[in-house]
Amino acid sequence: MTYTLDRTIRDADFETVDERTRKALADKGFGVLTEIDVKATMKKKLDKDMAGYRILGACNPGMAWEAIGAEPKVGAMLPCNVILRETDDGIEVSAIDPVESMMAVDNDELKQIAGKVRDMLAEAVQAI
Structure with a gap:
């Protein structure tokens, strides 16, 4: 079982993938409400080094x-988180699958809405 919608970008650096991700999200009606630079936070709080890792809180x-x-x-459970993470293969972009994240909620109307959001996020991830 997977709980994210993933794509690895091999032709661009971290900041370029960040820009492309924000544009793809905006094109699908999502704004980025929150941003956490996990790499910088871990360095500041724990003096630990890690590869680039950023969490974008996206909302339509x-x-x-x-x-x-x-x-x-x-x-x-909102907003929908999208992560950018440096890997050996490139920059991995992973968006939460809203259908999977809403499985604990017994509400058929919400599940239908989550399905629409999943489709929109999947299209955004593929457009990066």
Whole structure:
């Protein structure tokens, strides 16, 4: 079972993939609400070195509106996280699969909304 939608980019550096990811998300109606530079945080807090790792908290306002309308507590599971991570093979981009992340919620309407969001995120990941 996989819980992310993944793609490895081999033809660009970390910052270029970040820019391409943000554009692909924006083209599908997602904004980046939060950003965590995990590499910098681990260095600052633990004095540990690691490869590039960034978490982008992406949100499509229309889909968030629908999801919250269907299940008010779903906000605890938002926004949809997208990670960028340096690997030996290139820059891996992984977006959460909303269908998998909502499996614990017994709400058929929410599951339908999650399916739409998954499709939108999958298209964004493939467009990077």
